[in-house]
Amino acid sequence: MQNISKWWKSGSPWIWLNAGAVAISMVTVIGLLTLILVRGLGHFWAADIIEVRYQDSNGAQTMIGELIRKEQVDLKNLGKEASERGNGERWLLKTGNRELSADFRWIEQANIVSVSTPKELVVLERKEWGDFYGYLISVSEKDTLVADGGEAWDEFTRRVERVEGLGKKTHQLERVEMGAINYQLEQLRLKRRKLELDGNDTPAALEKINVKVQKLGREFDSYMVDVRALNKEIERDSALFQIMDGQKVTISIAQVVEGLRPNSMSTVQKIGNYISTFVGFVSDNPREANTEGGVFPAIFGTVVMVLTMSIIVTPFGVIAAVYLREYASQGIVTKIVRIAVNNLAGVPSIVFGVFGLGFFVYFLGGSIDSLFYPEYAPAPYLGTSGMMWASLTLALLTLPVVIVSTEEGLTRIPRNLREGSLALGATKAETLWKVVLPMASPSIMTGLILAVARAAGEVAPLMLVGVVKLAPELPLDGNFPFLHIERKFMHLGFHIYDVGFQSPNVEAAQPLVYATAFLLVLIIVILNLAAILLRNNLREKYRGIAG
Amino acid sequence: MTTVQTPISVSIAPMDKDNLDIGKEVSTFETKNFNLFYGEKQALHGVNIKIPEHRVTAFIGPSGCGKSTLLRSFNRMNDLVDNVRIEGEILLGGKDIHHPKVDVSNLRRQVGMVFQRPNPFPKSIYENVGYGLRLQGVNQRSILDDKVEWALKGPPCGTR
Incomplete structure (x- = not known):
């Protein structure tokens, strides 16, 4: 009894409690990251494809696909006779070929006759309809057969590469050259409209x-001719495949993004393929309602938005903090302002979204449109959600952290340092600018780090003020003025929501959700690390003096 | 409550001991019935002194008697302290330094001050030494170089 009371008094229970809390936090963080990593990054691995001979009440059939996962099920719940086989294992098989039949199926292990991994099995990543699984039979150019049997595969990969090269050319022509012409034509249309409105x-x-x-139109037409010719070239070849039910299917090589025979690939080849697939995921545009392809625009949008937000929030926050701390007389009013600023940090982010939409987009943007950009009417220019309003909304959202940490930094600057500067005849502003603010810069950076961490992960307000499912153009491109603040953009956070919950094919989208989540975490970590490094440099610079 | 008035003694290093007469010296600073309050607490009580020109004047007294406060009053550094109230006047060359038209930074440029503790700015030594000049708008590299070198090598730092 006494021992227990002694143990209680010694404080050990608290130590255990603290240690437990820390351990739980660690396990949560590590578990979360591991889950995202495993689920997300496993997606890019070229897993073996299996051929399953299957026998059930519908008769015998063959299935080809990738084993996604196995799970134990109570067959009774599936409406099956449990008495026969009892509880069993079932496999989720991705059989692809979505345009022909269901692309994911559950099969019961008890009904499986045999499983094999034939080396000749081919997986195609296609531009439409997801993956394709089957055996390559022959390759044709136009309607003439060029290769079949053993040579078919080599011929096939050559032609896929050729199409890829041509595809890059068309992309360059369509998106870059013709995109630029379209942009210029639009600018000219606006210019004419403005002349009309001004009576000039x-x-x-x-x-x-x-x-x-007319000159641009001619250029556009000549590009158009090139593109048509290229497209004809791209569509020249086709390949004949046999799929799992014995049916023969012709696939145009133009549709193929990548063809693989994973069962005959060595581990080294698979690692090489893994890296190139991952790079593709990071650098490509999304396809098929975001469920296939890459997430480059979303990464780009996230980073540009966060950087724009930082550029807006830092000066505003610092100016506000300097005024509050250095110039405003400390009284009831400053106290109220401080309380208001702190409460601003506690307002739910969606409220900021609503405010951003109502004030920035409709009121501010609408007014600017009607005052300065009447030529865009009836389409809005700044009066619609976009990059700038999203950045401004998030800047507002993160303003409190910057103000609070800057104020803290300002109070920490030793008094004698200010006096030293003032005694030399510096005005207050000069002292602030030359001595106080440089020394407070590490604290400003701390505020910015917190702001970036919060802003990059925010989704709810962005949905109202500028983020879209699919943005045709990046907010930053080669057309003057390069940064297009009025454009809508894509964001990783919203991409996760969209792919995971708005996509027509949940099973196919699942790994992408994890992979995108991983990228989002990675980007926030990178942005934060950069800011932390910068801050540590600044701290190092001013360490001896502030101490 | 009684406040103890600590007298401030002024001692002037005589250049010519035999002919010392403060009354005849030209004074730079002159205070007239100068009182200073930190909030409720009075720190200086009716100070009346003259500081002669071209002489080294030292204030001597126990700690907390107001030496620094008086000194800081000469370039109005006490303005920076919250709740400071003053009565009386301080004249610099016959002009009241608390006159509303006086430019405080200009006053501080004229009345230099060395603090008890050194407080270097977060800049290079060069920039620290040249800080005052830069504030006065001297940005020409050659002038700065000369002055900084002079200050670092020359009389203020001992031997040349």
């Missing part, structure tokens, strides 16, 4: 624009 539409001015338009 003299025949000479209009003629000048018309000449330009």
Whole structure:
């Protein structure tokens, strides 16, 4: 009895409690990251494809596909006779070929006759309809057979590479060259509209624009001819496949993104393939309602938005903090302002989204449109959700952290340092600018780090003020003025939501959700690490003096 | 409550001991019935002194008697302390330094001050030494170089 009371008094229970809390936090974080890593990164591995001979009440059949997972099930729950086989294992098989039949199926292990991994099995990643599994029979150019049997595969990979090269050319022509022309044509249309609205539409001015338009139109047409020719070339070849039910299917090579025979690949080849698939995921545009392809625009949008937000929030936050701490007389008003700022940090983010939409987008953007950009009407220019309003909304959201940490930094600057500067005849502003603010910069960076961490992970307000499922253009490109603040953009956080919950094919989207989540975490970590490194450098610089 | 008035003694290093007469010296600073309060607490009580020109004047007294406060009053460093109230006046060359038209930073440029503890700015030594000049708008590299070198090598730092 006494021992227990002694143990209680000694404080050990608290130590155990603390240690337990820390351990739980660690396990949670590590577990979360591991889950995301395993589920997300496993997706890019070229797993073996199995051929399953299967016998059930519908008769014998063969299935080809990738084993996604196995699980124990109570067959009774599936409406099956449990008495016969009892509880069993069932496998989820990804059989692909979505345009022909179901692409994911559950099979009961008890009904499996045999499983094999034939070396000739081919997986195609396609531009539409997801993956394709089957045996390659022959390759044809136009309608003439060029290769079959043993040579078919080599011929096939050569032709896939050729199409890939051509595809890059068309992409360059369509998105970059023709995109630029389209952009210029749009600018010219706006210019003409503006001339009309201002009453400056003299025949000479209009003629000048018309000449330009016609010149651009001719360029566009000539590109169009090139693209048509290229497309014809791309669509030249096709391949004949046999799928699991014995049916023969012709696939146009234009549809193929990548063809693999994973069962005959060595581990080294698979690692090489893994890296290139992952790089593709990070650098490609999404396809098929975001369930296939890459997430590059989302990564890009997230980073550009966070950086724009940082550029907006830092000066505002610092100026506000300097005023509050250095210039405002410390009284009831500053106290109220501080309380308001702190409470701002506690407002739910969706409320900021609503505010951003109502104030920034509709009121501010709408007013700017009607005052300065009447030529865009009836389409809005800044009066619709976009990059800038999203950044501003998030800047507002993160303003409190920057203000609070900057204020803290300002109070920590030793008094004698300010006096030293003032005694030399510096004004207050000069002292602030030359001595106080540089020394407070590590604290400002701390505020910025917290702001970035919060902003990068925020999704709810962004859905209202600028993030979309699919943005045709990046917010930053080669067309003047390069940073297009009015454009809508894609965001990793929203991408996760969209792919995971709005996609027509949940099973296929699942690994992408994890992979995207992994990328989002990675990007936040990288942004934070960069800011932390910068802060540590600044701290090192001012360490001896502030101490 | 009684406040103990600590007298401030002024001692002037005589250049010519025999002919010392403070009354005849030209004074730089002159305080007239100068009182200073930190909130409720009075720190300086009716100080009346003259500081002669071209002489080294030292304030001597026990700690807390107001030496630093008086000294800091000469370039109005006490303005920076919250709740400071002053009465009386301080004249610099016959002009009241608390006159509303006086530019405080200009006053501080004229009335230099060395603090008890050194407080270097978060800059290079060069920038620290040149800080005052830069504040006065001297940005020409050659002038700065000369002055900084002079300050670091020359009389203020001992031997040349």
